[in-house]
Amino acid sequence: MATKKSNTIKLKFDSARSLAPAPESKSAAKIDPQYELFINGKMEKPQSKKYFPTINPATEEKLSMIAEANGADVNKAVTAARNAYAKTWKKMPPAERAKYIYRIARMIQERAREFAIIETLDGGKPIRESRDFDVPTAANHFFYYAGWADKLEYAFPNRRTEPLGVAGQIIPWNFPLLMAAWKIAPALACGNTVVLKPAENTSLTALKLAEIIQEADLPPGVVNIITGAGATGAAIVNHPDINKIAFTGSTEVGKIIQRAIAGTNKKATLELGGKAANIIFDDAPLDQAVEGVINGIFFNQGHVCCAGSRLYVQESVFKEVVRKLKDRLETLIVGDPIDKNTDIGAINSKAQLDIINKYIKIGQQEGAEMYQSSCALPKKGFFCRPTIFTNVAQSNRIAQEEIFGPVLAIQSFRTDDEVIEKANNTPYGLSAGVWTDKGSKIFNMTTKLRAGVVWANTFNKFDPGSPFGGYKESGYGREGGVHGLNAYVNIV
Ligand code: NAI
Ligand code: MG
Numbered sequence: 001m002a003t004k005k006s007n008t009i010k011l012k013f014d015s016a017r018s019l020a021p022a023p024e025s026k027s028a029a030k031i032d033p034q035y036e037l038f039i040n041g042k043m044e045k046p047q048s049k050k051y052f053p054t055i056n057p058a059t060e061e062k063l064s065m066i067a068e069a070n071g072a073d074v075n076k077a078v079t080a081a082r083n084a085y086a087k088t089w090k091k092m093p094p095a096e097r098a099k100y101i102y103r104i105a106r107m108i109q110e111r112a113r114e115f116a117i118i119e120t121l122d123g124g125k126p127i128r129e130s131r132d133f134d135v136p137t138a139a140n141h142f143f144y145y146a147g148w149a150d151k152l153e154y155a156f157p158n159r160r161t162e163p164l165g166v167a168g169q170i171i172p173w174n175f176p177l178l179m180a181a182w183k184i185a186p187a188l189a190c191g192n193t194v195v196l197k198p199a200e201n202t203s204l205t206a207l208k209l210a211e212i213i214q215e216a217d218l219p220p221g222v223v224n225i226i227t228g229a230g231a232t233g234a235a236i237v238n239h240p241d242i243n244k245i246a247f248t249g250s251t252e253v254g255k256i257i258q259r260a261i262a263g264t265n266k267k268a269t270l271e272l273g274g275k276a277a278n279i280i281f282d283d284a285p286l287d288q289a290v291e292g293v294i295n296g297i298f299f300n301q302g303h304v305c306c307a308g309s310r311l312y313v314q315e316s317v318f319k320e321v322v323r324k325l326k327d328r329l330e331t332l333i334v335g336d337p338i339d340k341n342t343d344i345g346a347i348n349s350k351a352q353l354d355i356i357n358k359y360i361k362i363g364q365q366e367g368a369e370m371y372q373s374s375c376a377l378p379k380k381g382f383f384c385r386p387t388i389f390t391n392v393a394q395s396n397r398i399a400q401e402e403i404f405g406p407v408l409a410i411q412s413f414r415t416d417d418e419v420i421e422k423a424n425n426t427p428y429g430l431s432a433g434v435w436t437d438k439g440s441k442i443f444n445m446t447t448k449l450r451a452g453v454v455w456a457n458t459f460n461k462f463d464p465g466s467p468f469g470g471y472k473e474s475g476y477g478r479e480g481g482v483h484g485l486n487a488y489v490n491i492v
Contacts, residue, residue, distance in 0.1 A: 019333070022340040024127045029117035031204065034065040037073055037227065038210035040080035041220025047072040052229075054203055057124035058337050058346035058381040066203045069226040074195070074235040077224040081166040081193040082241055084221030089193050090163055092219075098149035101188055103216040104209075105142035108135065108181075111212070115205055117338070119177055122204040124346030124382070125300050126337045137462055138181035141480075144464035145185035148485060152190065155482050161489040163191030164267060165243035168236040171206075172249045173199035173348050174303040174404075180206050182479050183246050184223060190488035192244070193222050195236055199249075200229040201349050234260070242266060246487065248305070251402075251427075251473050269477025269487045271305065271469060273402040274430030277423035278308040278459065279413075279445065282317045284435035288457065290324045293408070296433060296459035298332060298344055298386050302406040303352070305474070306431035308459055310399060311410045312419050318412040322390060325410075329373040329386050336378065344406060347382040356384050356405030363389045363398040368409070400426050416441070420448045429471030433459045452478075 034051065036043040048070035053062045069077070089097065108115065112135045119130040152161050167187045171179035176198055187194050198206035210225045226232065230253070237245055237260050247257055248271040261268055278296055280289045296308030313321045337345030347353040364370055368389040377383040388408045392399050399409045413419040423432060432451040434442055442456045452470045455461060462468070467483035469475065477487050 019341045021336075023336065023338050024117055024120070024340060026117060026121065026338065029114045029121065031064050031118060031121070035067060035203065035207045035227070037067050037069055037077070038207065038213070038223075038225040039073070039077045040084075040224065041214060041218070043210075044076070046070065047076070052200065054122060054201065056121050056381075057201075057348055058378070060380055063121060064204065066200070066207075066227045069197075069228040069232045069235075071235045073226060074232065074239055077195045077226050078166060078168075078236075078239050078241050080221035081195050081224055084219055085163075085165055085193040088219040089188075089222050090191050094150035094152070094191070097188065097191065098146045100216060100218050101142055101146035101149060101185060104212055104218075105139045105146060107212045107216060108139040108142065108209075111208075112136065112139070115177060115208060118204050118208060120337045120345070123173060123176060123202045124337050124348050125303075126342045126345040127340055128342070129300055134175055134178045137464070138178045141178075141181040141185045141464045145189040145484075148186075149189040152485065152489070155485050156489070156491060159491050161190070162492055164488060164490060165192060166241060167192045167194050167244045167246060167488065168239065168242040169194055169196040169246045170233045170236060170249065171196065171198055173202040174300060174305070176202040177205040177209065179248055180209055182248075186479070186484045187246075187488050188222065190485060192488055195224045195226060195242070197226055197228065197233055197236055200227070203227045237261065244268065244488070247271070254475060267487075269469070269479065270475035271477075271479065272473060272475040273404075273428055274305045274307065274470065274474050275310060275400065275402055275426040275428045276306050276308045276431040276433065276451065277310045277312055277449075278433040279419055279423060279435065280311070280313045280317065280321055281434075281436040281438075281441060282314040283437040284457070285437070286317060286321060286324060289435040290321060290328055292433065292435065292457070292459045293325065294328050294332070297408045298406050299460055301344055301347055301384070303348055303404055304460065306453065306460065307404075308431075308433055309403060309408060310423075311408055312413050312422060313410065315412045315414050322410065325388060326371055329371070329388065330375075332373060332375070332386055334373070334375050334377060334383060334385065344386060347384050347405065350382055352404065353382040353384060356403060356407060359398055359401070359403045359405070359407060360387055363392075363396070363407070363409070366393070366396045366398065368392045368396060368398060394422055394425060402428070416444065420445065424448075424450045427473040430469075430474035431455070
């Protein structure tokens with residue numbers, strides 16, 4: 001009997017890509033065909049009568065239709081927030097406010113799987129990330145700030161604080177639920193009410209959060225969630241009855257907002273772009289450092305304001321680190337974000353993919369040497385191969401400008417002073433990473449790097465208890481930790 005040729009060669013474990021598909025079940029997440037605006041505790045049809053589609057960037061399929069709030073809708077939401085502030089929320093004993101915030105945290109945990117799946121379908125990030133990072137960290141933010149609600153006197157000893165009033169909060173598409181939590185939790189804990197607008201590409205988890213807020217019985221109007229694009233955001237910023245703007249997004253829009261509120265009493269916190277440097281010294285544990293660099297730039301497709309998009313490697317280990325990086329690049333799985341094995345999911349939108357591809361071209365034109373993983377990309381959807389550039393000059397645009405994609409620019413350095421000078425030489429200052437065996441070197445670097453967060457021998461680690469925010473064009477104000485309370489109170 002003729003036997004079939006053995007398959008052993010095929011079965012040999014050649015790369016992680018030979019893993020069998022392990023998709024998460026889409027049926028565990030219910031997405032309605034159409035979503036309305038969440039105003040004064042109810043789902044309201046938009047006065048604009050307009051809706052826009054939201055798609056799955058991994059398949060380009062439409063997921064749902066989202067209401068577009070116009071000026072009249074924004075006004076309705078701000079009025080609801082003002083009334084809730086004056087009549088209910090401001091007067092409520094802080095320990096009572098905390099109960100509602102704890103309830104929201106618990107309900108996110110209870111529905112964590114559903115949130116993770118929807119986040120991945122709507123935004124393109126790997127399910128592993130939305131499941132293990134975005135959703136639990138969002139719940140943790142509500143838990144953390146719930147704890148502060150009745151302890152503000154300890155956060156501001158010997159001072160009395162007052163809430164600001166109505167906060168207008170505008171968030172981006174890279175961490176939709178987590179950014180909503182970052183914004184809403186401290187605002188509520190300090191006694192403010194909220195009008196929040198998610199980014200137009202990723203409205204769904206914020207609208208799911210609206211469902212939770214409704215079920216948690218939060219007094220109507222305390223949190224209002226309205227959807228739409230830049231014009232809706234601008235209407236929030238320009239509404240005269242808003243006391244504070246909290247914005248995370250592009251430096252370009254951050255500047256528009258600064259101009260719009262100049263000369264008003266509106267307070268603002270702005271979390272804008274970044275061009276973080278990871279710095280590897282020759283005494284660093286190199287495998288660990290390489291893993292950290294990979295996580296720092298390819299995590300969430302590089303859609304991270306604090307992504308480690310620049311890498312500086314000390315000359316004596318430069319070749320070895322670049323070789324290790326290339327080897328690791330080959331094992332990264334790019335593909336369907338709903339698959340639990342996927343490392344790099346879909347780019348969030350066609351527009352963002354165009355920006356990334358434009359920069360990849362610019363890098364080549366500038367004379368840098370490009371290396372991309374050889375993996376196949378899905379036929380549909382917006383995908384980008386993880387890309388590294390060597391032979392980069394400090395003045396190159398790929399070393400100066402935010403790309404917001406899986407693209408790493410690598411340079412070498414010899415001395416501490418040289419790398420500090422280079423790392424600080426961009427318009428941004430959000431984060432940085434240092435990899436070395438020596439504590440003294442870490443302390444030296446952290447005092448000289450002009451970045452809001454400096455990670456040592458790790459990268460992209462977040463905790464509700466630690467503050468986050470930038471220097472220079474990365475914005476101002478801090479979110480997270482005790483510092484994050486500052487942004488939502490007047491000290492009297
Ligand atoms: P964007 O800044 O336009 O969008 C962020 C949010 O602002 C969205 O909710 C949007 O609807 C809103 N918005 C837009 N125009 C507005 C206006 N005039 N007034 C008030 N709100 C407004 O960011 P975009 O266009 O989606 O991305 C462009 C670039 O920005 C990216 O390539 C990336 O470099 C950077 N970016 C940085 C983020 C960060 O976390 N720091 C997040 C998103 C984008
Ligand atoms: Mg924009």
